[in-house]
Every structure is written in C-alpha cells, then in structure tokens.
Amino acid sequence: MKSAYLYKSSLVIKIALGTAILLIIYISCVFFNQMQNLGNSVESMSVSNKRLLELEKILSTISVNESSVNTFIITGDSTYLQKRFAPKESLRPQFERLRKFTAKSTKNFNCDSLQALIDARYDLFDKVLESAKSDHLQPNFVLNFQLAKSDTITDKIRDYVYQSLDNEASNVNQYQIDHRYEIETSIITSFLLVTVALFILLISLRRISSDLKDMKKLNEELQFLNYTFNNAEKIAGISHWKYNLRTRKYSFSDNFYNLIGLNPETFEPSMENVLPYLHPDDRDRVVEAYTHSLTNKTPTSLIFRLYRKNGDMRYIKSIGSFAENSRGELVKIGVNYDITEQYQNTISLEENNKDLRIINAELESFNNIVSHDLQEPLRKIQMFISRIDENEFTSLSETGQDYFKRISASANRMQNLLIDLVNYSRAMKGDKAFVKTNLNEIVAEVLNELAANIEEKNAVIHVGNLPSVNVIPFQIHQLFINLLANSIKFSKQDTPPEINISREKIVGEETHDNVIFADKQYYKIVVSDNGIGFRQEFADKIFQLFRRLEKESYEGTGIGLAICKKIIENHNGFIFAESEEGIGAKFIIYLPR
C-alpha cells in the first residue's frame, strides 16, 4: 500500500519537475530572443550615429571648401586654396564608410543621390575656381550665376543631410519606444514564470523530502523485518533458497549456511557447492529430483541427510515451488528445514508403537487364555459339582454340605467373571462393522434373553420408541444386557424393579463433563430404574473396571459397567450415571447420529 503510494507520488513529482523545466526553457528562449533584439537595436543605433557623423564630416568639408573658395575669390590669394581646399578624393573614405553603414540599414537613405549632389558641387567648385582664376576681368554675372548655383546645391546637400539626420533620429526614437515596451513586458512575464517555476520546484522538493522520510521509515521497517525474519529462521531451524531460471543464479538465506554449521556466505550459492555436505547415498537422488523439477517446472518435496561441518548428521526436509518475480522471471523458491528431532521422534514413536502392538497382542492372547483355557477346567469342576450334587450330596455331613455349597457358589462366580472378561476383551477390540440398527429390535432380543431373570424378580420394563442408529449390533446388545441386568440386580428387596428405556429429545444444549450435546448431533437414550441407587459422588467410579460399590449383599464381577463404557466409547458416544441413594439410578447415553 505504502510503496504504491510512494510510486504514485514520485510520478507526481516527475510531472511537476518536467513542467518546471519546460517553463524555464521557455523563459530562456524568450530572454534570448529579447536580448538579441536589444543588441540589434543598440547596433542599429550606433550605425545611425556613425552615419550621422560621416554626413556631418562631409557637410563640414563642403562648407570649409566653400568658404576657402569664397575667400580666394574675394582676396585672390591662392594660398587659401592650397591650404584649406580638400580635393574630391579626400572624401572617398567617408563615402566608403557611409556606404558600409548604409548597407546595413537601407531605410530612407540613398548614398548615390548624395554622391551625385557632391559630384555636382565639385563640378561647380571647379567651374567657379576656373572662371575666378582665368579671368578676373570677366563680367561678374557668370561668376555670380555659378556662385548662386553652388549655393543652391550646397543648400540641397545640407537639406539632404539634415533630412537624413531627422530620419535617423526618428528611427532611433522608434527603436527605443519599441524595445522599451518589449523589455518591460518580458521582464514582467519572465519574473512571473520564474516565480511559478521556483514555486513548483519548492513544492516538489518538499514532497521529495517527505517521501524520502517515508522511504527511510519504510527502509528501516524493512530492515527490521529482515532481521526478524532471519532470527525467526534461526529459531525455527528453517532456511530458504532461490534459483532464478533466467540468470541461473542461486541465493541462500543466512540460516541456510547455519543449518550446515557454517557461517553465512561461506561459499558461493550453487548446487555444486552444497553437494559435498549431502550424505553420499542421497546426492544422486537429490540432483535428479531438482533437475527433473527445473525441467518440468514441478514442485519438489524431499527429505535428505546432510553432514554438518562438525560431522553431525541432520535430516533436512526441502520443499520448493515456482513463482514469478517482479521482472517476470521464473524463480524457484524453496524452504529447507531441519526435521532431525521430528524424524528421530517419529522413529522412536514407531518403535514404541511396535512394542505396544506386541504388548497388545500378548495381552490379547493372555485374555484368550484367561477366558477360554480357564473356562475348560472350571466347566469340569462345575460338572463334577453337579454330579456330586445329584448323587452324593445327601451322604455328606452337614458341614460337608455347607462347604460344598460354597464351592459351588465360588465356581459359579468364577464362571461369571470369565464370561464378563471375555465380553470386556471383545468390547476392547472394537473393530466390528457398524450397521444401521433399530434399537427397539436389540432391546426386544435382550428382554427375551433376560426373560428368566425378569420373571424371577417380577420386573416391569417399559420400552419407549427408540431410534435406528449406526452401531456395532452385538456390542449394543451387550450394553443393554449389562444395564438391564444391573438394574434388576440392584433392585430394592421389597419392591419389584421397574425399568424405563426411552429416547429423550435434547432441548437446546446439554452439558456433561464439559462436553456439549445438541439434538442435531446426538441421540439421547435413558435407562432409569427404581433400585437402591448410589451416591452421586460415585457416578464416575462405577464405570471403572473391577469397581464395586455393593460388595456384601449383591453378587457381581465389577466388569459390567466398565464394558458399557467401553462399548459406548467404541461408538464415539458418552455414558453418564445419575443417582440418588435409595431412590433409583439413571444411565444417560449419548450416541452420535
């Protein structure tokens, strides 16, 4: 987000700077143009001045000549002429300069017409001098005529020069007016433009400096992130590596080297440099896997062993996949992590599991021995007891008969114990198939099986409408046998047992032992009786193996309810007991739907 903002702002600055530079270039062009114009006008002004100077010189030369000619005519002294009369040739340099200046500015000025006037004047000088020299006695009117003509031409020259002077002066004046206006406007516009450019530059600078601050902050954050990342890698025993498929260059993180027990950047990052640290048996496999991956652009997941510098062998898991970097180049990025501890734990766990399986198998065979092989001699003892009971009992003494009855009772108790043990071990295995079964059918079978028992105690049993549930049928059968036998057994001496088996709807949510039950997930089945019950504090203990609350007056093995709990656990269900001593017991079963 932040970097996107910076990118946007740098674009804004670029545009602002570009605008400022364009403005400055434009101003410079305007200035250059104006300076050039100014130079031109100054030059044309100096040319005008020079031309005026030359014109003045020519005019004064003509005047000097005229006065010396006049003096000569009046005095007849030719020395005036020799000293002060400038010949026509002496005016040539003035004319050349005049022509040169005039070439630059042709406006309102014709050198040739001036030359013609000058030539005409010199002709008259010559004619005046000639007539003055040759014959002093000549009638004066010729000379006077020529002098009058000379005056006219001189006046013409003077007029011409003055005319030119006026023209030049007005020209210069016009130049000055023009350029003053231009200079004034250009000064204002350039001042404005420079101010605007400076303003933009200042804003850009301000922006740049604030962006730089942000950049610095970002950079610091990035550095901290990098530091955290490196540390995290170190703590977690993780390292990462990259391979650029275009530049064919590897890069390894610092911890990559740490995992090999080396300092960061000990060697150039490359496959060849890592190989020597790999377990020799793993090298070919690893190289093959990576080559295949780079050719087919498939991700890799490998476990290999590597030797640290100090000779320790470590198990490394390496996972790699492909991604594109900001330049659109394909890069393989991978993570290596040290799984030595996990690997060793797994191995020891597997060994433990194997041991456990062996112990389990031994326990099972022990259970078989106990249940089957012990039943065989017991059955024979009972057989002999029945033989004596039938034929020889009366011939025993009274004490003998008493002892014999006790032997018989003990043998029967042992038989019950063995049967329960077999049932318990069957419940322990819990590897039977689940079948959708109507619980009413199972309960009907159970009632049939317990018919003699029920009749003996005059028990009344109410069975409600039970659901069909996915169960291991013979185990649920066993469950109801045990629960009902339990209720019948622990009935009050004077009251015939009354037992209710029903399904109860779970209203909202019910909580037992921190487990929450909802109607959507569980069936709740309740078996309640009016027997002697037990103190609620024993509610958990009654489900423990060989735990009996009533030792004296009630027979029992202490296995029955433990089997029930086991069976319910096999079904991922829960069984709880609730009771009030002397009132009755209630067994609540939750079976998953």
Next chain:
Amino acid sequence: MGNNIGTFHILLADDDADDRQFFSEAISELRMEHKLSLFKDGKELMDYLEHPDTQEADVPHILFLDLNMPCKTGLDCLQEIRANSKFKDLSIAIYSTSSSEKDIEETFIGGANIYIKKPNDFSKLKKVIKDVVNINWQFHTSGLNMETFLFSI
C-alpha cells in the same frame, strides 16, 4: 433315518478323558438303546471312518465332534468328512467349550448340522444329548440358518 433301522450309532471325538466319561455316563443314564463309539483325537476318528471295512450301512448316524484336538482338529475332520460323499447322511454336532463367533461361523460354513456349547451341568448334558438325538434331522437340515445352528439349552 429313523430309530427303527437297527441300533442308533453315536460317535464322540474328544481329546478330554473327563468329557468322554461324562458323555458315556450320560448316555447310559439315559438308558438309550444306542451304540456309542469314543475317539480320543481326530486322527483316530478319521482312521475309523475311512477304514475299508466300514460299509455304507454301518455309517454312524450322529457324530459329536470336539474342535480343539491334537493331530487333527475338529474343523479338519469336518472338512474331510463333508468332502466324502460316503458320509453324506452323517449328522455332525459340534461339541466345544468355545463359543467364539469365529468357530461357530467356520463350522457352519464347513457343513456341521448343529453347534453345542459344552454345558457345565450334568443334567443339562443329558438333556442336550436327548434333544439332539431326537431331532428330526431331515427337517432340521432343510431350514439351515445361523440362528438355529447354535443349539440353545
């Protein structure tokens, strides 16, 4: 196969001497006019059955077969007998201490007619023998199913 065709011949193969004794005592106490032959293991039983002198008319009527025996188990004997058409009329009652489902299922599939769990009371033993001998086997075999297979005392 009625009681009127000569004497009813009963076989018992059981490696346990006490059980053999209980069995013969029960038969004699029942005062049944039956011939009883006892064998102490599966091999002895099969040797007797497969003896060439044993004629088809002499083939016994019912065999009480223990499962857990040395040399040849009851299941081995069952399979061998059922493989031989000479003994097609021989009814076989499995007579075992075991009540494991595995044993019940295997012998049912193996072709036994009934499965009797050895009782632990002599009077019950007498009742079992009496009941089993008196079963109308023809009728019983026609409705073969797992429920009636296990004989309830």
